Amino acid sequence: MDTKRKKIEDLIKTFYAREDIPAQLAASARYSLLAGGKRLRPLVFLELLEGFGLSLNPSHYQIALAVELIHTGSLIHDDLPAMDNDDYRRGVLTNHKKFDEATAILAGDTLFFDPFFLLAESDLPSSVIVDLTRELAYASGSFGMVAGQVLDMAGEGKTLSLREIEQIHQLKTGRLLTFPFVAAGIVAGKSRTEIESLRKTGQQFGLAFQIRDDILDITATFAELGKTPGKDILEEKSTYVAYLGLDGAKKALHVQLTAVKAQLTELSVMPKTPLFELIEKLDMEQE
């Protein structure tokens, strides 16, 4: 998995070293991209492909990078003063603090366009690229990530039902976490039915991830989190922990992750693979 992480980072460096990209823009994009993310979305995609028996090629890494660019761009915009107003992210200054607000807005913007260039440039059948493009745009725009962020902001200071919280997270983070599952199915040439099963698995994975995020906001220190903890409480956000209590949230996380593993096994992904390790690391019950 470390080799894959390294390859993703090499691809970031190569892409944003292109001479036809203005130096200031490339520097700002690279800064946030290389500020130490877990690369969860790209890794899930790549590990799933291997789980399906494919040998990874450069096009697969381009797709993996595409989803990471959008994720990073969304973090840059979320951190802006007009949004969550965060000074730190992953332990270092946020993009607008390191550079300035205008640069951060534009770095985010460019990280939303470049992924579609990467997809279109990949050496995959056209019909596969079109399917990936549709899924990635669906996961990100008015039906996905951006929609979720709008609902999340609108919900601040209000008491939301567990259903409303779930809907927000399904859009805000769930769709982009689901993309690697669906995309792996598309690239591996899985049937429509199998792809829809993968979508369901991805949704459960996304839900698990959000529960974990809510738990960490309470339990983790600044050093562990790399950003200011306790912000959910300050912003009066409705969280899983607020609803289920800390132990209940940990239990819910465990249930979700167990379901994800069971579904992947059904989709003939081998247990004990790096993908399973990755999923188990997210669990907090054993800790």
Place this chain on the structure above:
Amino acid sequence: MDTKRKKIEDLIKTFYAREDIPAQLAASARYSLLAGGKRLRPLVFLELLEGFGLSLNPSHYQIALAVELIHTGSLIHDDLPAMDNDDYRRGVLTNHKKFDEATAILAGDTLFFDPFFLLAESDLPSSVIVDLTRELAYASGSFGMVAGQVLDMAGEGKTLSLREIEQIHQLKTGRLLTFPFVAAGIVAGKSRTEIESLRKTGQQFGLAFQIRDDILDITATFAELGKTPGKDILEEKSTYVAYLGLDGAKKALHVQLTAVKAQLTELSVMPKTPLFELIEKLDMEQE
């Protein structure tokens, strides 16, 4: 041409009336999309297709809308306080003034993602969609519009050479104005050589448009412009007018537009068509 404009606006209304888009997000996107743009990019694309002898179908309108969404999204972000800080655009309040900054950032973001969904959903051959996706992402992100905006901001308060001004405009507005020319060639199944000729024509059209914009910033009133005039001078931007004088700029505009018409004739687009009318309306020599 009015029928086409109407159809584009109908498509905007239909798309942003979808129930799976949060109402606040749709309202904010619709507000800026329906605040009365000229629809120049979509119209050039559609008129060119007709000039090439094609009958327009719904997919063509989806491509036309895609480029308009990105254009509008870029205006919303350009107007933000951290960028040009404009209160008015097209005669009405800018998006962040009408709503708030966070909403405006997110509306812009969603207008950058949804176009790629529209492209992927269009009923055209996959290879055509992939080519259009590549061109649109190229025109918009780190090699186009966003790159140009970064260079434009970096150039404020500095004296730039005419060559540097041209480079900035070629990226910032030129690439997205070139897209309709290239896209029409792709959709009409033109040869590689013809598409590259169309790209050159589009670049000249983009240059003409920028010269015109610089002239209008000096000569137009608030009512004519729909935004605060004279901002280039206030922000010490290097413009064509500053370089060539007002008469020189008008002459340069005329020369560019004449070249565009000549090239289109060579590409067997008939003169006296609506496209030529549209181009001639941009000229200021006869006025």
